[in-house]
Amino acid sequence: MSDLLERLRGRGWRMTAQRRVVAEVLDGEHVHLTADEVHARAVAKLPEISRATVYNTLGELVSLGEVLEVATDKRAKRYDPNAHRPHQHLVCARCGAIRDVHPTGNPLADLPDTERFGFTVSDVEVTYRGLCPDCARA
Amino acid sequence: MSDLLERLRGRGWRMTAQRRVVAEVLDGEHVHLTADEVHARAVAKLPEISRATVYNTLGELVSLGEVLEVATDKRAKRYDPNAHRPHQHLVCARCGAIRDVHPTGNPLADLPDTERFGFTVSDVEVTYRGLCPDCARA
DNA sequence: GCTTGATTTGGATTTAGTCCAATGTAGGAT
DNA sequence: ATCCTACATTGGACTAAATCCAAATCAAGC
Numbered sequence: 394m395s396d397l398l399e400r401l402r403g404r405g406w407r408m409t410a411q412r413r414v415v416a417e418v419l420d421g422e423h424v425h426l427t428a429d430e431v432h433a434r435a436v437a438k439l440p441e442i443s444r445a446t447v448y449n450t451l452g453e454l455v456s457l458g459e460v461l462e463v464a465t466d467k468r469a470k471r472y473d474p475n476a477h478r479p480h481q482h483l484v485c486a487r488c489g490a491i492r493d494v495h496p497t498g499n500p501l502a503d504l505p506d507t508e509r510f511g512f513t514v515s516d517v518e519v520t521y522r523g524l525c526p527d528c529a530r531a
Numbered sequence: 532m533s534d535l536l537e538r539l540r541g542r543g544w545r546m547t548a549q550r551r552v553v554a555e556v557l558d559g560e561h562v563h564l565t566a567d568e569v570h571a572r573a574v575a576k577l578p579e580i581s582r583a584t585v586y587n588t589l590g591e592l593v594s595l596g597e598v599l600e601v602a603t604d605k606r607a608k609r610y611d612p613n614a615h616r617p618h619q620h621l622v623c624a625r626c627g628a629i630r631d632v633h634p635t636g637n638p639l640a641d642l643p644d645t646e647r648f649g650f651t652v653s654d655v656e657v658t659y660r661g662l663c664p665d666c667a668r669a
Numbered sequence: 670g671c672t673t674g675a676t677t678t679g680g681a682t683t684t685a686g687t688c689c690a691a692t693g694t695a696g697g698a699t
Numbered sequence: 700a701t702c703c704t705a706c707a708t709t710g711g712a713c714t715a716a717a718t719c720c721a722a723a724t725c726a727a728g729c
Contacts, residue, residue: 407675407676407725407727409725411676429715429716441677441678442677442678443677443678444678445677445719445720446676446677446678449677462605464605467608468715468716469716469717470717483646483652485650492650494642494646494648495646496642496643496646497641497642498636498638500636500638500641500659501659503634503635503636504632504634505635508621508634509621509632510621510630510664511664511667512621512630512661512662513661514659514660514661515624516660516661517657518660519655519657520656520657521638521639521642521652522652522655522656523652523653523654525648525650545694545696546696547708549707549708567685580709581708581709582686582709582710583686583687583689583709584707586685586687587707587708588707606684606685607685607686608686
């Protein structure tokens with residue numbers, strides 16, 4: 394929401410029409426868009442916005458921790474605005490549909506010290522793969 | 532090993548110098564190479580092998596289940612020859628170093644039916660992120 | 670309203686990967 | 700041992716995703 398815009402302004406983000414539009418696009422949709430899809434939707438609201446700006450803005454939102462980059466399919470990165478509620482992804486291997494899921498348990502706890510090789514482990518990303526109901530039927 | 536070549540021949544794989552070289556490269560290294568790195572190492576053994584062939588061959592090895600494609604960093608895909616022992620990956624967020632790890636527990640069991648949305652879930656991929664000892668020090 | 674440093678732009682560039690028509694070859698048939 | 704042909708390889712062109720950059724623009728503090 395405009396929560397997002399507030400937070401960003403509070404962090405010294407200079408507010409421009411372009412940034413507002415990108416933020417709005419991510420905010421309106423609780424889906425997982427590629428940079429190009431974000432650009433397409435942004436253009437609908439602000440015709441002259443450039444691809445480079447969309448990439449820049451997405452990159453900034455990611456650094457600020459407001460948006461997550463997910464690499465579920467092996468083509469373009471997708472941007473997940475739901476950065477504040479921890480979740481994982483369930484992906485259809487055929488059609489690429491993505492759902493947010495909330496597994497029980499904490500996968501971090503499943504990695505014993507002996508398997509950490511001295512790393513400071515701070516994060517886990519879990520991707521479940523399978524077939525969505527539609528694709529399973531076909 | 533040449534186990535691999537045997538298995539492939541057994542499945543009707545036509546054996547060519549190029550395929551042998553790609554298989555050898557993956558076999559010799561227990562690392563996680565990009566297609567380009569595989570190509571570079573293959574060229575050292577067979578100078579005229581083309582990039583297209585390396586891509587083709589890697590693709591076939593993946594379909595045959597002999598090699599795993601991993602998308603740990605968001606740039607190039609990496610190829611993991613250790614397809615026969617199930618494992619997950621631990622990645623250094625700074626330098627990109629990758630280690631195979633074996634978490635306890637079964638993440639599939641952590642996804643309740645109510646969180647499956649009718650999907651037929653067949654696979655999970657877990658990526659742990661953090662800093663390797665060297666990068667943590669710096 | 671100025672000024673200035675941050676932001677945007679679009680076009681060129683890079684990176685990763687795919688495609689394809691022409692050419693070459695592994696391996697079964699003879 | 701040679702021939703045949705379906706399968707493989709080649710390299711160069713092509714696509715997609717993303718990055719880079721110098722010039723132009725503009726938000727926001729004064």
